[in-house]
Amino acid sequence: MTARSICRTTAAHSRLAAVGATAVAGALLLTGCGDHTDKSGSDNSSSASSSAPLAAKLPADIRKAGVIQVGSDIAYPPVEVMQGGKAVGIDPDIADALGKQLGVKFEFQNGKFDNLIVGLQAKRFQVLMSAMNDTKDRQNGINSDTGKKVGNGVDFVDYFTAGTSILVQKGNPKGIKSLDDLCGKVVALQKGTTSEGIAKAQNKKCTKDGKKAIDLQTFDTDPEALLRLKQGASVADLNDFPVAAYNAKTSGGGKDFEVVGDQIEAGPYGIAVSKENTQLRDALQAAMAAIIKNGEYQKILQKWNVTQGAVTESKINGGS
Numbered sequence: 545m546t547a548r549s550i551c552r553t554t555a556a557h558s559r560l561a562a563v564g565a566t567a568v569a570g571a572l573l574l575t576g577c578g579d580h581t582d583k584s585g586s587d588n589s590s591s592a593s594s595s596a597p598l599a600a601k602l603p604a605d606i607r608k609a610g611v612i613q614v615g616s617d618i619a620y621p622p623v624e625v626m627q628g629g630k631a632v633g634i635d636p637d638i639a640d641a642l643g644k645q646l647g648v649k650f651e652f653q654n655g656k657f658d659n660l661i662v663g664l665q666a667k668r669f670q671v672l673m674s675a676m677n678d679t680k681d682r683q684n685g686i687n688s689d690t691g692k693k694v695g696n697g698v699d700f701v702d703y704f705t706a707g708t709s710i711l712v713q714k715g716n717p718k719g720i721k722s723l724d725d726l727c728g729k730v731v732a733l734q735k736g737t738t739s740e741g742i743a744k745a746q747n748k749k750c751t752k753d754g755k756k757a758i759d760l761q762t763f764d765t766d767p768e769a770l771l772r773l774k775q776g777a778s779v780a781d782l783n784d785f786p787v788a789a790y791n792a793k794t795s796g797g798g799k800d801f802e803v804v805g806d807q808i809e810a811g812p813y814g815i816a817v818s819k820e821n822t823q824l825r826d827a828l829q830a831a832m833a834a835i836i837k838n839g840e841y842q843k844i845l846q847k848w849n850v851t852q853g854a855v856t857e858s859k860i861n862g863g864s
Contacts, residue, residue, distance in 0.1 A: 596647025598834060601827035606670065612650050612824075614639060615669030617657035619765050622790045622848050623675040624652070634786070635673040637844045638703060638835075645831040656764055658736025664818060665695055671815050671828070675784055677738050678702055678814030678863030688741050700814025701828045702862045703841075705853045707810030708739050709788035709803050711773065711781045714796075718779045722805050724749075728756030732769035732778035735762035739782035742808055774800055785810075786850050812855070812863050825860065832858035 599607055606612060616635065618624045624633040631652035639650035652673075655663055660672050661682070678700035681688045685697030712720050720726065723742070727750035733739045740762060747757045761778060763769045770791060772778045781788075785807050792801045817825040835841040836858065845851045 596645055598645045598827060598831050599647035601823070601830055602646055602648065603821070603823045603827075606648060606824065610648050612643075612646075612648050613668075613670045614650050614652045615655055615660045615663050615672045616652050616674040617660065617765075618652060618654045618674075619767060620657075620675050620784075620787055622786055622850070623784070624673070626654070634704070634844065634848050634850065635675070637847065638841065639673060641835045641840045641844065642828065642831040644840075645834045646827060657734065658764075661695065661698060661816065664698060664816060667818075670821070670824065671817050672698075673815050675706070675787070675813055676700075676816055677706075678812045678861065679738070680864060682816070683861050683863070689744070696819055698816040699819050699822070699825050700812070700816055700861050700863060701825060701832060702812035702814045702855060702859045703832055704813040704850075705810055705855060706784050706786055706813060707807030708742055708782050709785040709807055710805050711770075711783060711788045711791060711801050712779065712804055713773060713776065714799055714802050716802060716804055720780055720804055723808065724753075726750075726758050726780060727753070728758070729780070730759040730761060730778040731780050731782065732761045732763065732772040733782045734766040734769055735764065737783075738809070739784075743782060770795070770801075786848075786853065812859070814861075814863065829858050829860055 616624050616631065618626050618631050622633050624631055624635045626632075636650070636652060639652070643650050653669065657674060660669070660674055660676070663669050664672050676682075679688075680686075683697050683700065685693055685695035687694045710720060710723070712718065718725075718729070723746045726743075726746060731743055733743060740760075743758055743760050747760070750757050761769070761772065763772075766781070766783055766787065769778070769781045769783075773781045774795070785803075788803050792798065792803050795801055815828055817828065832841075836856070842851065842854065845854050
């Protein structure tokens with residue numbers, strides 16, 4: 545979800561990105577202990593193929609199985625959302641393109657964003673794709689709230705860029721223009737995301753400036769936070785720009801919400817991989833490089849109107 549994060553670990557920099565005039569609807573993102581409900585392969589998932597050009601780069605067990613299990617919070621359109629029992633969106637489409645290069649099928653499994661990294665470390669998934677921001681804290685297994693080590697961390701294969709946006713009611717009745725305008729007000733967002741980290745950092749600034757802290761309300765999913773905003777129970781929701789823009793365009797036929805201010809702390813989304821699984825990590829990076837070179841990546845971003853979040857190369861652990 546900046547963002548979603550994620551980030552689906554704890555907050556750090558967003559499930560988000562510099563993604564110009566995006567148009568895509570609904571939203572959601574990361575904390576503790578694998579809650580996995582649905583198993584659903586992407587509608588566009590590719591079948592294993594011995595003719596795939598990069599199949600030999602995969603670990604032998606994955607190549608033999610023909611499947612990569614993907615952990616994702618599939619409630620964060622347009623990045624990922626369930627339709628007809630299948631995962632669709634930016635992430636599933638990119639996974640499908642990677643699968644064609646690697647000769648495997650990416651199977652998306654639904655779980656709470658704040659539980660995804662724990663699920664990866666417990667080997668319930670082999671990778672995570674969930675609008676998760678690549679941050680140093682996540683790389684190093686650091687809880688961003690406490691600064692304490694909580695795990696081994698993960699490696700990221702970066703594939704997109706996004707930042708956090710402020711979503712408000714249509715017409716902006718409270719006159720929100722920036723994070724500073726949120727001091728002393730109720731803000732709803734998904735817990736465990738980088739958006740939560742941004743809000744907590746802003747709280748420190750609010751009190752330092754002699755203002756009241758943000759009344760922060762966190763939820764398991766972004767749709768819950770959006771409902772609070774729609775009802776007027778909060779003045780804003782913070783989430784990744786592609787998601788915020790999608791909701792602004794589609795919710796209530798474009799009459800419910802609008803995005804205000806500039807994107808905050810734009811950074812890379814990454815495919816998370818266990819630090820022990822360097823062969824899989826490197827195979828994914830090679831596949832990303834291939835789809836960037838052959839144009840498939842750009843076609844996917846054009847389909848979802850998020851071309852301004854494109855990367856020109858896939859880095860490993862490029863987040864800060």
